[in-house]
Amino acid sequence: MTQLFTRKEIEERNRKDNAAIIIDNVVYDVTKFLEDHPGGAEVLLENAGKDASRCFRDVGHSDDAKLWRGEFKIGEVVKEEQREVICQDASASSGENELTLRGFLEVWFPPTAFAVIAILAYVYLL
Known part of the structure; x- marks a missing residue:
């Protein structure tokens, strides 16, 4: 009780x-x-x-x-x-860790785009 x-x-x-x-x-x-x-x-x-x-x-x-x-x-x-x-x-965290395409892109797109730009600049300059 x-x-x-x-x-x-x-x-x-x-x-x-x-x-x-x-x-x-x-x-x-x-x-x-x-x-x-x-x-x-x-x-x-x-x-x-x-x-x-x-x-x-x-x-x-x-x-x-x-x-x-x-x-x-x-x-x-x-x-x-x-x-x-x-x-x-429980209800506050229920959807927090849900993996979505949008979430994936928000996390990985900026560093990936920066890396591609850096590689292109490196190849172009050298």
Whole structure:
């Protein structure tokens, strides 16, 4: 059974010895992760006791980081206080890595064209 927290309860957890954050209505206890956080403990402490959903998305965490945060999940925000989730992680990344001809050309056309021009210039000048 998932433990439920009010936002008021989480607001009280804003210290180095008791830090929790909310990301997309899920509550994470980050107290033991403070020193291991790649971005430093400061960023977690600045968001401790708050909803860090926007901050988490804005930074652009890796898929590994999104999976890793599951280890720190301790519950969810009570239904009455839940906020709309702007961007679900799964739906946001579902089409990101899709290989398309357009994507291929956007990535490879400029360096290939530059290489062809460089070869033609080399042959012409020498």
